[in-house]
Amino acid sequence: MSKGFSLIEVLLSIVLIGILAGVSVPAYYTLFYRNDLNVAKNQIVQSLRRASTLSSASDGDTTWGVKIESGNIIIFKGINYAVRDTTYDEAYQISSSIDITGLTEVVFSKMTGFSQSTGIITLTSANGETKTIAINEKSRVSY
Numbered sequence: 001m002s003k004g005f006s007l008i009e010v011l012l013s014i015v016l017i018g019i020l021a022g023v024s025v026p027a028y029y030t031l032f033y034r035n036d037l038n039v040a041k042n043q044i045v046q047s048l049r050r051a052s053t054l055s056s057a058s059d060g061d062t063t064w065g066v067k068i069e070s071g072n073i074i075i076f077k078g079i080n081y082a083v084r085d086t087t088y089d090e091a092y093q094i095s096s097s098i099d100i101t102g103l104t105e106v107v108f109s110k111m112t113g114f115s116q117s118t119g120i121i122t123l124t125s126a127n128g129e130t131k132t133i134a135i136n137e138k139s140r141v142s143y
Contacts, residue, residue: 029127030127033127033129034127036094036097036098036126037098037125037131038131039094039095041123041131041133041143043092044066044068044073044123044133045141045143047073047090047092048106048133048139048141051066051108052064052108052113052114052139053113054075054108055108055111055112055113056108056111057113058110059077060077060085062077063077063078063108063109063116064076064077065081065084065105065107066105066106067081067105068104068105069100070098070100071093071095072091072092072093072094073091073092073093073094074089074090074091074092075089075090075091076088076090079107080107097125099123099124099125100121100124101121101122101124102120103117103120103121103135105117106135108139113139114138115135115136115137118135118136119135120132120133120135121134121135
């Protein structure tokens, strides 16, 4: 009587491992992309709320805003991103695999903290899932 595995048993084990890998890898990537999308959405919402709060508190006696770029979110001090005071920039990274369309710059009024821009920010992950963030003139952020 010989001890060990037959060729059939080894091949069956390899096929079984291949099937499990074939099922689990796509599921992993779906969860990976969904997590990136949710993290980006939450970071944008938090940045919009922070800029609104800074403006309503008249921090620095000026307006504050948020600039959204591929891979970056920047909270800035000033009337717009182009003429901002760069020493006060707060930059946060998000996954560069997220495609961002719609509003890319939102500035909030001093004292009231109301948004000077209204619209929708659409985030699309690499696997096609989307999330939307809407901001109205009263700075209500809904997602």
